[in-house]
Amino acid sequence: MPDAKRVYETTFIVNASLDDHQIDAVIEKVKDLIVKNGGEIRELVKWGRKRFTYTIKKKNNGFYVVIEFGAGGDIVAKLERHYFLDDSILRYLTLVLDKRALKARTAAALLAAEQPVAEAKPEEVAKPAPVAEAPPTPAAPVTTTTV
């Protein structure tokens, strides 16, 4: 049981009608939970607000966050329970990164280092979100033209 550590990747969608501070608080809570349960955060990527391809809880967009962390297996149940209970988290997905995925990841990182403009990579840092002018009115689609 000791040191059966694995690498996990968890993606979750925060209600985008919250303001940036509230969203940060939600992310912070998740981070805390991982760290307090003995996990080690390897990477945290905020994709920012992104349009859904279908509505989730009558919302058209959400704030995507991806966290890669190393931890023992018992953490996932706790994490998913937290997601389930937090009403501002709309969707979540937690995966174990197997050897293959990890290999692909390091290969992609190397490639990205070689040619920085390889792909439209989401911003790594918390950039002030582009939809900042919209006050927290729920379900206000920013772009209406997209199919």
Add this chain to the structure above:
Amino acid sequence: MPYNRPSSNRQGPRGTSSQRGAAGQVRKKRTCRFCDNKEDYVDYKAEKKLQRFVSEQGRIIPKRITGTCAKHQRMLVTAIKRARHLALLPYVSDAVK
């Protein structure tokens, strides 16, 4: 004669039925794109990439059309389903209304 006329029998009778790819392009030889690029993992987060393997209605295109090999099609399918769960890809596209 120094110049031979190019023979016109190069296109066989079976060449008429063109294989339509994901984006509607005609491919003569179908090869697995993941094998070609030596990719051994299909990431659900790359929804732009996955879109090529999904029809306009949002359905997964069978491997007989895209040419993806069995191994990569399995990986692709799970990736697409994960992307759908996170609303990165549609379950059913609006276009089908």
